[in-house]
Amino acid sequence: MAGEPQADCLFCKIVAGEIPATIVRESETTVAFRDINPQAPTHVxxxxxxxxxxxxxxxxxxPQIAADMLREAGQVALDEKLAGSGYRIVFNTGAGAGQTVFHAHAHVLGGRGLNWPPG
Known part of the structure; x- marks a missing residue:
């Protein structure tokens, strides 16, 4: 059921503390952690x-939790000192767009030039 932890979900296991992650922020509704395969100097x-x-x-x-995610992404950018140089917040949706873990998540990327279009 949507909203409920999924036994086979990597990110649900991180939320539950069953799999370690380098957590940089945590709120009542969100967790922010470093990507294990970073695509930029900062990738959370x-x-x-x-x-x-x-x-x-x-x-x-x-929708309130989605808003919480965006607020936390902005705070990650401030904490990581990306606000002055710019950063990107990316939501990949579907395997064709590069989503590999099917638990909603935002990538906060920065610390290098981020030309458009990506890739």
Whole structure:
């Protein structure tokens, strides 16, 4: 069921403390941790503590938690001193867009030039 922890979900296991992660921020509704395969000098994931497969399903079911994620992503950028040089917040949705863990999450990327389009 959406919102409930999923036994086979890597990010649900991080939220539960079953899998270690380098946590940089935690709020009542979110956890932010360093990506284990960084694509920029700063690459932090911000996830909701509740399970939803992607950002669209999260915002449809729990818009306040989606807003919490964006607030926390902005705070990560401030904490990591990215606000002055710029940063990107990315939500990948679906395997074709590069989503590999089907638990909503935002990537906070910065610390290098981030030309558009990416890739």
């Amino acid at each position: 994931l911000v996830i909701p503590k509740v399970h939803h497969p992607d950002a669209a399903s999260l915002v449809a079911a729990e």
